[in-house]
Amino acid sequence: MIFCSVKKTVFAALLAGAGGLAFADSYPNKTITLVVPFAAGGTTDIVARIVADKLGRELGQAVIVDNRGGGGGSIGAGVVAKANPDGYTLGVSTLSTHAVISACNPKVAYNPVKDFKAITNMAGSPNVLTVNPKFPAKDFSQFLAHVKKNPGKLSFATSGQCSIQQMVGEQFKVETGTDILHVPYRGAGPALNDLLGGSVDMMFDNLPSSMSHIKSDRLRPLAVAWPTRIDSLPNVPTFKELGLAAVNEPVWYGLVAPANTPDAIIQKLNAATVKVLKMPEVQERLRASGAEPVGNSPAQHAAEIKQEMERMQTLVKKQNIQFDGS
Template identity: 60%
Template sequence: MHKHSNIALALALAASASFAQAQSYPSKPIRLIIPFAPGGTTDIVGRGAADQMSRILGQPVVVENRAGGGGSIGADAIAKAAPDGYTIGISTVSTMAVNPACNPRLPFDPIKDFKPITNLANVANVIAVNPNFPAKSYKEFLAVLKANPGKYSYASSGTCGFGHMLGEQFKVATKTFIVHVPYRGAGPALNDVIAGQVPIMMDNLPSSMPFIKAGKLRPIVVAWNKRIDTMPDVPTFAEVGLKEPNDPAWYGLVAPAGTPDEVIAKLHDAAVKALQDKGFQERLRAAGAEPSGNTPAQHAAEIKKEFEKMKNLVKVQNIKLEQ
């Protein structure tokens, strides 16, 4: 009996210690891992969140860019960090769904190894073409592809990157055949589409938007819940009958699995407050992103849905990562 009461006491002490730790959290700087190089949409979202959360939490949130492996190096660093709330990271469709679906040998599991905090922002996706492409509307675009299987190619940010998956989803949904040309990032892919080397681009809208505004790319269809204000003539995938590709890309906040719930709650509250800052909202919208700020359970559901969808796509299209 005596032994059991000791165990109960030990458990009670451990519980109160973790509660006390959560109460005083954060008592030192927090590291925010961004799994891509500086300058992209992920970086805009991550740095904006870090600035605001530093102010709200009263401790510096220090950004660390850990690029490489299509985001998987940074994602693995988040998964392997101590689950104490002092290392968090940005989650993206690439790191939490596309990469793990394409490469089952990755050293982390997107569902088991992370504890979601919130989705910070959603981003629209776009299929755009070189202005010389022989189609002005989505209907014409589809007719040209159906009449010429295998003649046209599309550029993406890389094999098993987000654009590649959008292209393959589009092919499955429309029963068309276009050839994939992978690049080392959206930048070089866009350069070649603008130069006319490759006619079609599959992309997140923020990186293509400046070229669309300048008339160097023609948008054909977007993935978003409604038409985009600056492109009122461009239909959404849902409008043209393609429900699956219409989901937006998202940029969320996750902690390593095992991080205490009380800590997750504090981080969630700080992130939601951060998204209420007018300056941060304006920066996100200027980059083509829309603030979100949903619950941890909702972000967990988004991750799971996207991962299942990508696993299915990889199987159907027999997509292999080029080693």
């Protein structure tokens, strides 16, 4: 009887697998929705639209972008987590939605690891430490010396409580043993405006948001979070060069599907997306927006998500960062 039961179980599994493969063979046969968990116009949205345009052509079906902003990205991510796992609702994974928010807010309505299947990391983007040109430091060495001489007197602006900018700033404080005041704003725009106006001293921002101000000499860059120096900022060292490897983590923009999406569909989406990311036109457009194409495997992006989630959980606990609901 046990042998018969085992045979039935194996047969059922084979049947399910065959059905999944057949489903993947016909996939996609209708429009795919790509949920961007932030408002239109930001780097996440730009990356998603660049890839979606070509991905739709590669798959033979339109890929439309649906912006679902709010909650630091948690609203849009929640939509994807609860969607039908048939490959027709995908989402953009970010350091914010899949690491920071869940670490800061234990009540978030999804698990970044268990409720999604990773497809690929589409692109990465550097972070940059900038100061107002009036700040009394011309380079990072002078900057760090000044910060250490003035504990608790200097401030860094962010787009809000539990934002990526705050996490980079908090990691910086841990690695350098410095005391800098966190000043959260309701968005990166107001934070940048006050940095430009001199109301706050520094900001750990995503490079695309700050680049125009750097080029116009309205902000002074002191360090970037990227594996190598940035071609457009050749004189600005990386945090790793400065002995701060833990701060040298760029942000990323991945592609995920709801948990239980058939593996055959995940592989099909991965192959198509990686092919798109190798297109010269796509690479050119991504780099023009301040992002670098990646295109890794589902397992590699899943590992990135898990690693960053654990790193943020450790940082939040160490720095006693409290989510205030804003």
